[in-house]
Amino acid sequence: xxxxxxxxxxxxxxxxxxxxxxxxxxxxxxxxxxxxxxxxxxxxxxxxxxxxxxxxxxxxxxxxxxxxxxxxxxxxxxxxxxxxxxxxxxxxxxxxxxxxxxxxxxxxxxxxxx
Amino acid sequence: xxxxxxxxxxxxxxxxxxxxxxxxxxxxxxxxxxxxxxxxxxxxxxxxxxxxxxxxxxxxxxxxxxxxxxxxxxxxxxxxxxxxxxxxxxxxxxxxxxxxxxxxxxxxxxxxxxxx
Numbered sequence: 001x002x003x004x005x006x007x008x009x010x011x012x013x014x015x016x017x018x019x020x021x022x023x024x025x026x027x028x029x030x031x032x033x034x035x036x037x038x039x040x041x042x043x044x045x046x047x048x049x050x051x052x053x054x055x056x057x058x059x060x061x062x063x064x065x066x067x068x069x070x071x072x073x074x075x076x077x078x079x080x081x082x083x084x085x086x087x088x089x090x091x092x093x094x095x096x097x098x099x100x101x102x103x104x105x106x107x108x109x110x111x112x113x114x
Numbered sequence: 115x116x117x118x119x120x121x122x123x124x125x126x127x128x129x130x131x132x133x134x135x136x137x138x139x140x141x142x143x144x145x146x147x148x149x150x151x152x153x154x155x156x157x158x159x160x161x162x163x164x165x166x167x168x169x170x171x172x173x174x175x176x177x178x179x180x181x182x183x184x185x186x187x188x189x190x191x192x193x194x195x196x197x198x199x200x201x202x203x204x205x206x207x208x209x210x211x212x213x214x215x216x217x218x219x220x221x222x223x224x225x226x227x228x229x230x
């Protein structure tokens with residue numbers, strides 16, 4: 001079946017540090033991949049997406065590249081800010097099941113300290 | 115744009131009581147999703163509707179849980195009777211599903227349920 005694995009948190013970084021959150025996936029078909037972000041007390045929001053191999057999704061300084069050969073979709077940001085403190089979820093949807101049925105990873109909590 | 119609206123935002127109840135969670139999706143969206151979030155199990159899809167019809171309810175934990183979508187602008191998730199292990203944050207999300215591709219899901223702020 002389809003699944004998503006993320007690095008365990010919590011992750012604590014100083015402001016302006018480089019961020020990497022690892023994500024790997026297992027899928028039976030050709031999935032689309034996503035990163036969602038959840039700020040404290042809020043619902044999830046789509047941060048970025050990639051729909052095919054070698055695509056790079058980017059938004060708000062965050063980037064992730066769809067690597068089919070390593071089944072990975074690692075999230076990166078060159079310089080984090082305090083406002084980036086949130087929980088980050090890697091996710092996929094697969095056309096062999098349903099595009100609407102999104103499988104979420106367990107989430108990685110990020111705290112950025114001044 | 116009001117976004118997805120959920121009520122109540124917080125609910126505290128006693129074991130055995132009936133709980134009803136409510137959701138108003140974004141106008142024009144035709145798919146609606148109910149999720150449950152806990153520390154132990156993460157984010158789980160309970161059920162989703164397309165054009166008011168339940169498509170997949172395989173995530174509904176047991177018969178104590180039921181969901182309805184009587185029209186395009188309203189859905190309920192009911193737990194009867196509630197148990198302490200049902201304590202979680204319940205999210206509603208909606209999207210415009212056109213088929214053949216992923217369509218972004220927009221999440222509500224969630225309902226934090228505590229069953230004593």
